[in-house]
Structure formats: structure tokens, C-alpha cells
Amino acid sequence: GDSVTQMEGPVTLSEEAFLTINCTYTATGYPSLFWYVQYPGEGLQLLLKATKADDKGSNKGFEATYRKETTSFHLEKGSVQVSDSAVYFCALSRDDYKLSFGAGTTVTVRA
Amino acid sequence: DTAVSQTPKYLVTQMGNDKSIKCEQNLGHDTMYWYKQDSKKFLKIMFSYNNKELIINETVPNRFSPKSPDKAHLNLHINSLELGDSAVYFCASSHGPSLAGGQETQYFGPGTRLLVL
Numbered sequence: 001g002d003s004v005t006q007m008e009g010p011v012t013l014s015e016e017a018f019l020t021i022n023c024t025y026t027a028t029g030y031p032s033l034f035w036y037v038q039y040p041g042e043g044l045q046l047l048l049k050a051t052k053a054d055d056k057g058s059n060k061g062f063e064a065t066y067r068k069e070t071t072s073f074h075l076e077k078g079s080v081q082v083s084d085s086a087v088y089f090c091a092l093s094r095d096d097y098k099l100s101f102g103a104g105t106t107v108t109v110r111a
Numbered sequence: 112d113t114a115v116s117q118t119p120k121y122l123v124t125q126m127g128n129d130k131s132i133k134c135e136q137n138l139g140h141d142t143m144y145w146y147k148q149d150s151k152k153f154l155k156i157m158f159s160y161n162n163k164e165l166i167i168n169e170t171v172p173n174r175f176s177p178k179s180p181d182k183a184h185l186n187l188h189i190n191s192l193e194l195g196d197s198a199v200y201f202c203a204s205s206h207g208p209s210l211a212g213g214q215e216t217q218y219f220g221p222g223t224r225l226l227v228l
Binding site: 034036038042043044045046049087089097098099100101103104106 | 115142144146151152153154155156159161166167169201203207216217218219220221222
């Protein structure tokens, strides 16, 4: 079945540091890939997505590139802020009406 | 102009009780979902409905019964609540799979925090 593996947290960084969260997936066919973010006490929000190989999703300074050869969708941000503290979820979906999530990575950014 | 709303936001109840969580979306989507997030933040699909029809039921106990009276609503009723049902339940909605293939973006509600004592 489909599965998503993302790096375990928690991750603690200083402001303006570089952030990378690794995500790899297992799926048949050509899934769509997503990063969702959950701020404390809130629901999930879509951060970015990519629907085919070599697509790059980007939003709010975050980027991730769909790499089919390595089945990866790593999330990066060049300079994090305290407001980026959240739980980040990598997810995939084929056209089967569900998202399969990774375990989530908690990121804390210190001032 | 809330897109996906859930009620209640918090729910504290005793074991054995029956409770319902309501979800409404005003995005014009035809597909709705319920997810469960456990204490370790792990998220798992429970159900999905497309045009009021059940599409996915991910081995959820029969005590959980979703009901979709129309495309904008998907309610979750839970019978005989157990301690292990304590979790955050998220409703989501999206358009169905696109004709070009692939999944449309899902929009999530704020969650219902259920605590069973």
C-alpha cells in the first residue's frame, strides 16, 4: 500500500537557520505530493503541492521538488522565522479519495 | 466565511456514551472526509464520501457511523465511546479527483478534540 516516511523530529532551530525535512514515499503510479502544516491548536493547512515528476511546489519561502527517481519530496526553507514553528506533514494521494500522511515533524524555531 | 467548520470544538464525555460531531463546508466541494489524529500527531483517514456516497471506510469500528445528508455536510456519530477514541477528529473537503488525474487539495476544518473519561 501507499506510505510516506518523513524524518522524525523534533527539530529545533535558531531564527534564520536553514530547514530541511526529508520525505520519501512508496506508491504505485504517479501520486500527487503535498506538504501540510499544522500550527499549534489549529487544523491542517496546505503549504505546497506537486502533481508530477520534477514539479516544484513553493509557498511562503518553502520549496519542495517532486523527485520520482528517488521517490522523494523534501521540504526546504532558507531562513526560518519563529512563526514557522509548527508540525509539518508530508502526504501523498492517488485518485482514490484519501491522503496518506507521514508521521509529522515538529519544528521549533527559537528567537 | 469559514470554509470547513466543525462543531463542537471540544468534547469531553464518559465511556459508553454516544456522541456526534458535525461538519459543514461552503466551498462547493463534492467530496468530504474524516481523519483521526492520535496523541502522537499521526493522522489517518477514516471515511470519505463523494456526492453523499461512501467511498472509503478504512477498517473503522462499526461504532463509528458517518452520515452525509447533503454534499455540504458530513457528520460523524460514535456509539459506546471508548477510552481509545480520545483523539482529534478532522473533517476535510475537496473536489473529487481531477479529470487530468491526481488528487485535488483537501481543506481541513479546525478539528474536534474528543476526550473520553
